Each structure stands twice: as structure tokens, then as C-alpha cells.
Amino acid sequence: MTTEQYAIPGLTNVLYIDLTSQSYHIEERPDLYEKYLGGIGVATNLMLEEYKEGTGPLDPEMPIILSTGPLSGVYPTCTKTVALFRSPLNGELGESYAGGHLAMSMRYSGYETIVIKGASRYPVYVAVHDDKVTFRDASSIWHLSSAIDVGKILREVEPGAGRRSIIRIGPAGEKGITYASVNVDTYRHFGRLGIGTVFGAKKLKALLISGNREIKSPEHKAYRKTVSMLYDTIVKTGLTEKYHNLGTSENILVLNELKGLPTRNLQEASFEGAETISGEIFADKYLIRRVSCAGCPIGCVHIAMLKRQFSKAHEYETLNISYDFELIYALGSNLGVADPEAVLELIDACEKAGVDIISMGVVLAWATEMQQRGKISTEETMGLKLSWGDKAAYLRAIELVVQAPNEFYKALGKGVDYASKKYGGEDFAIRLGGLEIPGYHTGLGNVLGLSVGARHSHLDNAGYAADQAAFNRPLSDEQIVEYVIDEEDRRNILNCMVSCLFARNVYTYENIILALKSIGIERTEEELKELGKDIFRKKYELKKKFGFKFENLTLPKRFFETASTTGKLEEERVRKAIEMYREKRGV
Structure with a gap:
């Protein structure tokens, strides 16, 4: 096959894969990409288009959407792919990000976004090589005891070395553990909220993507200057040194x-x-x-x-x-x-x-x-x-959680929210929004951020960072709420690019504008900020369609019993901050 080149921008291809009929087709969506750029912006709008009222997380017609951004493969650290789905863990919006080779492989194959719908009658893996999509029987690898081993096997039987990404599930996804993950190129993952469970329900063991197309970089000086500036900022200023060192x-x-x-x-x-x-x-x-x-x-x-x-x-x-x-x-x-x-x-x-x-x-x-x-x-x-x-x-x-040999372990496989409602201990089941918490107990910003974030993740709005700011200088509760709001809007833009959040202080609004301009996309800071708010509104539109209500937010007593970095919290204070957030957001 001859190598095909295409220039940036103008990449608007969406690959639709139907596992039920084992068919596929490609659509160009310049309307979405011109307005929403890519990544989470495009994925959110596609999910709104695809979602049918009453469709459950594991129903065949509930899609999985994978999307890259306009800077993917063009600028350093723009390495992520966003996955959007409905979470089988809490029933809400499932949003996850993975690095590895996936974003680059999708672009090499010529697709900015992949929409996966339907469910196979038997285990399959799907191989995407340029303009060819093949559905292969995965029965022989369906019951393997390790997600790592699946990757090793598929690397041997499928072409595409060097430009290939292999994403796959392990036993937990096959067995319906509601927080099953998807392994991406061995060391990266779509980790949270159970996308691996959705793969398993669709009988999709793995997705392989490779391509021979080339991304032809713009040849003008502005692009080269911007790449050089961003690279130097990443490797020479100390902004990302922590992530490389320890x-x-x-x-x-x-x-x-x-x-x-x-x-x-x-x-x-x-x-x-x-x-x-x-x-x-x-x-x-x-x-x-x-x-x-x-x-x-x-x-x-x-x-x-x-x-x-x-x-x-x-x-x-x-x-x-x-x-x-x-x-x-x-x-x-x-x-x-x-x-x-x-x-x-x-x-x-x-x-x-x-x-x-x-x-x-x-x-x-x-x-x-x-x-x-x-x-x-x-x-x-x-x-x-x-x-x-x-x-x-x-x-x-x-082992027992994955095997689920009795009712207790089956409950553990449905998450701590489900298990605590069945067996008790809700007051010390440390979850917010139905999602088990990450490793921070820093104060109001963290509990607020995890509660109201579109996917209840610390990566939504870095509420813990608001607490860090409050620890170093006095901040009112209103200022903490505003911090969380501003950061979530900003991260929506970063997740349109799709940039790794470790480089979030490199890709400032100013630098995003320069990067986009040098590849022919004109945006102002005001337009980007409004886009971030628009994406937030659409995410919450999805959340509400999926059943989210502020009134149903649970705040376990454990968060108020154990002192945090900024002291003991009171539930009333957190509830007031949530109401303040709702008023400011208009949701």
C-alpha cells in the first residue's frame, strides 16, 4: 500500500462500527469539528446524537465513542484519546482518557473519531487497518486470565508494528465487573467508570488500530516556531520535571x-x-x-x-x-x-x-x-x-471479586455504592457520585469537585488544587466554587485538543491559540472559554438524560469524621457549596 499524506487541519472522519451486523461506514463531520474542534467536544455532541431515551449502559445500542483532537500527533504531549460511554458503575456519564499509541494510530489510520455500537453474538476483536475494518472471532482469547497476555497474542497475529495500538479487556470486563477497565498498549488504560464492562457486554475483546497514512505538518515558520516553543517549555522550564523524575x-x-x-x-x-x-x-x-x-x-x-x-x-x-x-x-x-x-x-x-x-x-x-x-x-x-x-x-x-462465586463477591463487583446499600456501612463507603474516591482528602474543594464534576473525577476540575490554594492563602467558599468552575471549563478545552493534563500549565489559552493558528484554526480566548462552558452544559444535559440529580448526591459521614488537610469539614458547608455551584452554573 502506498503511503497517503494529508495536511492539518481538515480532519473530520468519523468511523462507525456496528458489531451486531459486523459492518462499518465512514462519515465526514466538518460541522462538528469546525465548532467543537475535536476530543471531548465532538464526542459529547456525538453521544447526544446517538443516545436513545431509556437505553441502559450495557444495552447494545449504547455507543462507545473514541475521539482525538486537532493537535493530536502534531504537537508534543497531545497524546490522549477520550472515551465516552454510559457508566455501568453509577449509570452516569462515563468519560475516560488514555495515552499510549492510540491517538497517533487513529490519525495514521485516517479517523479522528470512532463510534462503536451494537453487540456481537460471539466474542470478537476488530482490526482497523487504514480503510479496511475486519471482524475476527475472539473465542480463543475470550477466557484468558490476563489482559496483558491478550496484547502479546494479538501483536503476533496482526500486522502494523510501530504504528499500532491494541486496546483490550481482561476477565473482569467479560464477567461484568462494573469497574472493569480497558488496557491500552500495556501500560496505559481507560481506567475509571467501567468502560471495560461495556466492551464485555458488546462481546468486544479488543480493538486494534494501525495505519500507513502520514500527517503532513504545515511547512510555514509559524508552525515550526510554535512546536519549538512548546517543546522547550515542556522539557526545559521544570513545569513537567516532577512527572519524569518520580x-x-x-x-x-x-x-x-x-x-x-x-x-x-x-x-x-x-x-x-x-x-x-x-x-x-x-x-x-x-x-x-x-x-x-x-x-x-x-x-x-x-x-x-x-x-x-x-x-x-x-x-x-x-x-x-x-x-x-x-x-x-x-x-x-x-x-x-x-x-x-x-x-x-x-x-x-x-x-x-x-x-x-x-x-x-x-x-x-x-x-x-x-x-x-x-x-x-x-x-x-x-x-x-x-x-x-x-x-x-x-x-x-x-480473585474472588472477579470470579463472583457468591452474592457478597457479586456485590463487591458492582462497586462500593451498591455493596454498602446491600450490606450496610454506607457512612464509611468512601464514594462520591457513586464513584470510589481517588487519593485525596484535602478539604472542601476536593469533596465539592468530586461531587459535581461531570464524571465525579479529580481530573474534572482539580478540586484538591483549590484546597491547596486555600491552604497557602485564605479563600472564601465562593472563591473555591469559582476555582472549580473555571478549572473544569479550562479542562474541557484541553480535552478538545486532546492534551495530557500533565502539560496543562504548558497549554495555556495563549499557547492553545498559537498552536491552533499555526495549523490554520483561528480562535480567540473568549471563544475558547465560551466553548468550554458550552461543552460543560452539554455534558450535564447528558448526565440528566442518564438520571443524575443533585438531590441524590450522597455525602458519607466518613468525609466529615476524618480531618482533612484544611481541617474537619461540616456537611452543611459542603451542601451550601454545592448549591452555590448550581446557582452559578445554572444547572
């Missing part, structure tokens, strides 16, 4: 010192074992290499090597395991695990199963406290005694 795991000691690190199901906000699971310890003793997403100079993906004995005859296997702050929190401090090798083994077990590690960590922490309080017995746990720091018990519990 990575986000640097936050373990920082948050522990600030008493904002959830520990033992948020019974405490600091962990006496933080030193032994710190980013510094992982880097000194286990780090073997760093990996970058395609088109990124940062190298933020930290890979540890773990040597593990599998027989008494001095026989060992070596495992390469990706780690970061959220994973160390979820399977470390929040489970009372202070052994770094135990944390790595637990991460590896979750990776192979294909589950969201944050959700799994919170589910196991809640189950541990429930058992310690005598609210569940060893009958429910099938003889397993869960104790803080007990690696062996937690490894077995992960």
Missing part, C-alpha cells in the same frame, strides 16, 4: 505530610508506612525504565521490576509493573499495606484482571472495615479474613 508517586510523602492521604478506608489521613511506599523508595529500589506515550517527551510512565519466586528451587519470574500515586494509595495506604513489593503484586493482579485499581482498592478497604466491625462474617467472605496490610488475603479477594 512521577505522581511523589505525592505520597507530600500528601502524607499534609495529612491528606486516605488511609485504611479514610479512617485516617496519614499513613505511618508512607516512607516505605513512597515514590522515592519505588524509584531507588524498583524503577527500571520510563515510557512515553507516542509524541510525548516527558516519559512519565514509571515501570518497576519485581522479582518473584515461584518454586522452592530458586526459580524466579520477573514482572514489569507500571505504578503511580493513585495505585499506591488505593492498594497501599488505603489498605494499610506498607510493603512496596506487596503493593506491586496487588497492582499486577488488578492489571491482569482488568479492573480499575482505585475502585478495587476502595471496595476492599470497605469490606475490611465491614468485617472488622462484625457487619459481615467469614461466611460471606468464604472463609477469608481481611486484615489491614495482609497482601495474601487481598490477592485472594481480588
Whole structure:
């Protein structure tokens, strides 16, 4: 096949895949791309077009939408792909981002967005190679015990090395664990809110994308100057040095010192074992290499090597395991695990199963406290005694959650919100908006941000950063609310590009305008800000269609019992901030 070139911009191709009929077609959508640029803007509008009233998260006609942005493959750190779906975990808007090679591979294949609908009668994987889409029987790999192994097999049987991305699910997605993830190119993920479960319901084991097209960069000086400026800002100013050096795991000691690190199901906000699971310890003793997403100079993906004995005859296997702050929190401090090798083994077990590690960590922490309080017995746990720091018990519990051999483990596989409503302990089931919390207990901004964010994620609006600002200088509650609003609007624009949020301070409004202009797209700062607000309104339109109501937001007592970085919170104060947010947003 001859290499085809096309220039930036003018990329508006949407590939529609129907798994029921095993067919596909391509549509050009310049109307959407001219207004919404790409990424989350285009994906949100397509979801509004595709959604049919009353369609559930796992119904065949509920689509999965993957979308890139106008800067993907053209500027450094614009490496992400957004996935939009309806979450089987909380029934709301599912929005997730992954790096790796996916965005680049989609552009090489000539597609800016892929819409996947329908459901196959039997397991399949879909191979997209340029203008050819092939549906292949995946029955032989459907019951493999590891999502990692699926990638290894498909790399052998499908062409496209170097320009290929392989995304796939593990056993958790097949079995309907509602927080199953999708593995992207081994070390990246669509992690939260259960997109892997949606893949499983569609009998879609994997999606492979590769292409031979070239993205022809603009030849004028403005483009070259902008690329050089952005690259230098990323690698020479220190703005992203943290992410290359220790990575986000640097936050373990920082948050522990600030008493904002959830520990033992948020019974405490600091962990006496933080030193032994710190980013510094992982880097000194286990780090073997760093990996970058395609088109990124940062190298933020930290890979540890773990040597593990599998027989008494001095026989060992070596495992390469990706780690970061959220994973160390979820399977470390929040489970009372202070052994770094135990944390790595637990991460590896979750990776192979294909589950969201944050959700799994919170589910196991809640189950541990429930058992310690005598609210569940060893009958429910099938003889397993869960104790803080007990690696062996937690490894077995992960297996049992995925296998779901009884009603208790089936409930754990539906998330902590469902399990706590069935068995009790809602007051200490640490979730907001039905989603298990990330590793921050910093104050009002964090609880507010997780509650009102479009997908209840810290990545929506960085409410924890508002708390950090309030910690350094006095901020009124109204100022914290405004911070959360402004940041979510700004991130909507970043997620149209689609830029990695680690470079959020590089891609300022000014620099986004320069980057767009140099590839022929004219926008003002005012237009971008209005676009961010427009995308927010459309996300909330989707959320309401999916059943979201502010009145149904649950605020577990645990958030008000354990002091945060900025002191103890009162529920009334959080409720007032939520109402203030609603008034300012007009939602």
C-alpha cells in the first residue's frame, strides 16, 4: 500500500462500527469539528446524537465513542484519546482518557473519531487497518486470565508494528465487573467508570488500530516556531520535571505530610508506612525504565521490576509493573499495606484482571472495615479474613471479586455504592457520585469537585488544587466554587485538543491559540472559554438524560469524621457549596 499524506487541519472522519451486523461506514463531520474542534467536544455532541431515551449502559445500542483532537500527533504531549460511554458503575456519564499509541494510530489510520455500537453474538476483536475494518472471532482469547497476555497474542497475529495500538479487556470486563477497565498498549488504560464492562457486554475483546497514512505538518515558520516553543517549555522550564523524575508517586510523602492521604478506608489521613511506599523508595529500589506515550517527551510512565519466586528451587519470574500515586494509595495506604513489593503484586493482579485499581482498592478497604466491625462474617467472605496490610488475603479477594462465586463477591463487583446499600456501612463507603474516591482528602474543594464534576473525577476540575490554594492563602467558599468552575471549563478545552493534563500549565489559552493558528484554526480566548462552558452544559444535559440529580448526591459521614488537610469539614458547608455551584452554573 502506498503511503497517503494529508495536511492539518481538515480532519473530520468519523468511523462507525456496528458489531451486531459486523459492518462499518465512514462519515465526514466538518460541522462538528469546525465548532467543537475535536476530543471531548465532538464526542459529547456525538453521544447526544446517538443516545436513545431509556437505553441502559450495557444495552447494545449504547455507543462507545473514541475521539482525538486537532493537535493530536502534531504537537508534543497531545497524546490522549477520550472515551465516552454510559457508566455501568453509577449509570452516569462515563468519560475516560488514555495515552499510549492510540491517538497517533487513529490519525495514521485516517479517523479522528470512532463510534462503536451494537453487540456481537460471539466474542470478537476488530482490526482497523487504514480503510479496511475486519471482524475476527475472539473465542480463543475470550477466557484468558490476563489482559496483558491478550496484547502479546494479538501483536503476533496482526500486522502494523510501530504504528499500532491494541486496546483490550481482561476477565473482569467479560464477567461484568462494573469497574472493569480497558488496557491500552500495556501500560496505559481507560481506567475509571467501567468502560471495560461495556466492551464485555458488546462481546468486544479488543480493538486494534494501525495505519500507513502520514500527517503532513504545515511547512510555514509559524508552525515550526510554535512546536519549538512548546517543546522547550515542556522539557526545559521544570513545569513537567516532577512527572519524569518520580512521577505522581511523589505525592505520597507530600500528601502524607499534609495529612491528606486516605488511609485504611479514610479512617485516617496519614499513613505511618508512607516512607516505605513512597515514590522515592519505588524509584531507588524498583524503577527500571520510563515510557512515553507516542509524541510525548516527558516519559512519565514509571515501570518497576519485581522479582518473584515461584518454586522452592530458586526459580524466579520477573514482572514489569507500571505504578503511580493513585495505585499506591488505593492498594497501599488505603489498605494499610506498607510493603512496596506487596503493593506491586496487588497492582499486577488488578492489571491482569482488568479492573480499575482505585475502585478495587476502595471496595476492599470497605469490606475490611465491614468485617472488622462484625457487619459481615467469614461466611460471606468464604472463609477469608481481611486484615489491614495482609497482601495474601487481598490477592485472594481480588480473585474472588472477579470470579463472583457468591452474592457478597457479586456485590463487591458492582462497586462500593451498591455493596454498602446491600450490606450496610454506607457512612464509611468512601464514594462520591457513586464513584470510589481517588487519593485525596484535602478539604472542601476536593469533596465539592468530586461531587459535581461531570464524571465525579479529580481530573474534572482539580478540586484538591483549590484546597491547596486555600491552604497557602485564605479563600472564601465562593472563591473555591469559582476555582472549580473555571478549572473544569479550562479542562474541557484541553480535552478538545486532546492534551495530557500533565502539560496543562504548558497549554495555556495563549499557547492553545498559537498552536491552533499555526495549523490554520483561528480562535480567540473568549471563544475558547465560551466553548468550554458550552461543552460543560452539554455534558450535564447528558448526565440528566442518564438520571443524575443533585438531590441524590450522597455525602458519607466518613468525609466529615476524618480531618482533612484544611481541617474537619461540616456537611452543611459542603451542601451550601454545592448549591452555590448550581446557582452559578445554572444547572
